Amino acid sequence: MDLIMDSLPLLWEGLKLTAYITVLGLFFGFIIGLITALFRLSPIAPLKWLAIWFINIVRGTPFLVQLFFIYFGLNSLSWISLSPINAGILGISINAGAYIAEIIRAGIQSIDKGQTEAARTLGLSSAQTMRYIILPQALRRMLPTFVNQAIISLKDTSLLSVIGIAELTQRGQIVVSATYEAFKIWTVVGIMYFILIYLLTQLGNYVERRYELR
Amino acid sequence: MSIIEVKNLKKSFGDLEVLKDISTEVNEQEVVCVIGPSGSGKSTFLRCLNKLEEITDGHVIVNGHDITDPKININKIRQEVGMVFQHFNLFPHKSVLENITLAPMKVKSVNKQAAREKALELLDKVGLKEKADSYPGELSGGQKQRVAIARALAMEPKVMLFDEPTSALDPEMIGEVLEVMKQLAKEGMTMVVVTHEMGFAREVGDRVIFMDGGFIVEEKEPEQLFGNPENERTKAFLGKVL
Ligand SMILES: Nc1ncnc2c1ncn2[C@@H]1O[C@H](COP(=O)(O)OP(=O)(O)OP(=O)(O)O)[C@@H](O)[C@H]1O
Ligand SMILES: [Mg+2]
Numbered sequence: 029m030d031l032i033m034d035s036l037p038l039l040w041e042g043l044k045l046t047a048y049i050t051v052l053g054l055f056f057g058f059i060i061g062l063i064t065a066l067f068r069l070s071p072i073a074p075l076k077w078l079a080i081w082f083i084n085i086v087r088g089t090p091f092l093v094q095l096f097f098i099y100f101g102l103n104s105l106s107w108i109s110l111s112p113i114n115a116g117i118l119g120i121s122i123n124a125g126a127y128i129a130e131i132i133r134a135g136i137q138s139i140d141k142g143q144t145e146a147a148r149t150l151g152l153s154s155a156q157t158m159r160y161i162i163l164p165q166a167l168r169r170m171l172p173t174f175v176n177q178a179i180i181s182l183k184d185t186s187l188l189s190v191i192g193i194a195e196l197t198q199r200g201q202i203v204v205s206a207t208y209e210a211f212k213i214w215t216v217v218g219i220m221y222f223i224l225i226y227l228l229t230q231l232g233n234y235v236e237r238r239y240e241l242r
Numbered sequence: 243m244s245i246i247e248v249k250n251l252k253k254s255f256g257d258l259e260v261l262k263d264i265s266t267e268v269n270e271q272e273v274v275c276v277i278g279p280s281g282s283g284k285s286t287f288l289r290c291l292n293k294l295e296e297i298t299d300g301h302v303i304v305n306g307h308d309i310t311d312p313k314i315n316i317n318k319i320r321q322e323v324g325m326v327f328q329h330f331n332l333f334p335h336k337s338v339l340e341n342i343t344l345a346p347m348k349v350k351s352v353n354k355q356a357a358r359e360k361a362l363e364l365l366d367k368v369g370l371k372e373k374a375d376s377y378p379g380e381l382s383g384g385q386k387q388r389v390a391i392a393r394a395l396a397m398e399p400k401v402m403l404f405d406e407p408t409s410a411l412d413p414e415m416i417g418e419v420l421e422v423m424k425q426l427a428k429e430g431m432t433m434v435v436v437t438h439e440m441g442f443a444r445e446v447g448d449r450v451i452f453m454d455g456g457f458i459v460e461e462k463e464p465e466q467l468f469g470n471p472e473n474e475r476t477k478a479f480l481g482k483v484l
Pocket of ligand 1: 255278279282287
């Protein structure tokens with residue numbers, strides 16, 4: 029018992045880092061996803077193809093390979109120098125971004141065409157229609173899927189241990205190798221992830237209720 | 243003076259030619275009703291008047307501007323052409339008041355206070371002042387359609403287009419919507435109304451257009467068209483619906 033107590037501060041530091049990387053990764057991932065989705069639906073062919081290829085490449089390769097590409101590949105270029113944490117955040121952002129792009133695209137396309145027609149008929153431009161009419165409804169509708177992606181991204185951060193980021197999983201390994209208490213420590217780590225994901229789900233439910241379409 | 247002038251309008255969807263050669267005009271303060279069998283192209287015709295559909299050939303001149311000109315600023319033209327849809331198309335994430343104030347504020351840069359006042363005035367006019375803070379999901383079909391009319395009117399259009407505004411309504415709600423439209427007509431609003439309500443066309447219309455197979459088959463004052471149709475197809479159609 030003492031052993032677990034002693035290890036808690038260390039694991040807590042890891043938990044904080046996991047949460048930090050997840051939050052930033054999802055924040056940038058959302059921005060990347062929104063831009064990619066708008067490109068994807070744009071009538072301008074080059075933007076559309078750019079988006080399609082970005083999505084396909086990310087979806088068609090394992091996250092670990094993407095992470096190695098960013099951390100070892102990009103860092104091998106003389107003019108790029110990424111710290112492990114920044115590489116990790118970038119990896120999560122890009123990976124989540126591609127999936128979020130598809131979520132947002134599906135959300136936008138699920139909105140009835142009559143909404144666009146009503147808005148355009150009133151004289152709103154296509155950009156105003158997207159901003160005031162389509163996106164607010166699409167984002168509400170895609171919220172459950174977005175929470176799902178947030179959970180996946182959070183779990184993906186455990187892979188960042190391989191590039192030496194002292195997030196929760198990495199801390200777990202360190203503590204286990206110092207104490208040989210694999211069973212207890214991994215149980216505690218698992219519970220910590222579980223709580224994080226539980227909180228994320230609750231937050232999603234709260235936001236969903238708050239912005240429910242009346 | 244004509245607000246809308248349609249010259250040899252043609253519209254195809256791929257190989258399907260839906261409007262074959264339509265010419266007509268709508269004069270100021272006139273109420274034109276469009277009737278005809280399902281699939282005859284009534285909605286398509288109406289939707290060409292504000293370029294919701296790309297126009298394949300011919301010209302549509304709204305308020306002196308040829309909207310088939312590729313350089314035209316269509317957003318500008320649309321501000322002057324209100325449209326009411328069969329399925330209302332209210333914005334479900336916005337309150338009734340916000341539905342009405344959105345376009346004046348974003349498109350015409352009317353300030354919030356003025357937009358609110360105008361919206362409340364319009365809601366009063368359609369009998370829904372007490373619903374200002376409700377959401378579309380909380381309204382009946384007839385109420386939704388009256389809000390949709392108020393929303394279109396808030397842009398102070400020169401002409402209003404209606405595409406079967408009562409077709410999606412329960413029978414007991416049709417009257418309240420037609421009443422609002424009658425009132426509008428009385429106030430001198432120029433209107434083009436696609437409708438299955440022959441009673442409305444007869445009573446309120448200044449002119450009735452009968453469409454079939456992508457053509458205007460007959461176009462007359464209601465008394466004449468309903469009382470004394472000339473074309474066989476008009477007779478057959480009226481025989482079925484009257
Ligand atoms: N976007 C579209 N793409 C392909 N065909 C279309 C499209 N819109 C309409 N049509 C076709 O054009 C024809 C005319 O349709 P339209 O909706 O104008 O008829 P309508 O007279 O309004 O009929 P209704 O009384 O049923 O509303 C129909 O054959 C319809 O299937
Ligand atoms: Mg129709």
